[in-house]
Amino acid sequence: MNNHIRCLLTEDIEINCSLSFQKKIHSNFWKSLYIIWENFVKKILADPHELQVWQKVDRHGNIYWQAYDPVTGKSFSSGSETDVSMWIEQLYRH
Structure with missing residues (x-):
């Protein structure tokens, strides 16, 4: 049994898997950036x-x-x- 997940059925599916992965990375980047910004603002405004x-x-x-x-x-x-x-x-x- 092969435990590797691969997106090689057709060229279209491989592209879709790649785009899905890129969206996750993009989403995580903005989420991380938002958290950093939120913490920065809290520090500035804190008494x-x-x-x-x-x-x-x-x-x-x-x-x-x-x-x-x-x-x-x-x-x-x-x-x-x-x-x-x-x-x-x-x-x-x-």
């Missing part, structure tokens, strides 16, 4: 003294949360959104 919280994904696909308070210089990271919320509450109690 430098405002608490920052964001979600990240590590190289293994695990989702975790990070928080940073620029006023105190303190930061916190956890796999639990609840833990981050508790850290924020504790930060502002003192």
Whole structure:
């Protein structure tokens, strides 16, 4: 059994497969460019003294949360959104 996917049935199909692949690349490029632009605008408009919280994904696909308070210089990271919320509450109690 051959596990390779190939578009070689006719010349027309091969061209269509190639165009489909190019559309995916083109779409991914614009999507990536939009995300970069969106993050850039958020950084410019952000209050430098405002608490920052964001979600990240590590190289293994695990989702975790990070928080940073620029006023105190303190930061916190956890796999639990609840833990981050508790850290924020504790930060502002003192």
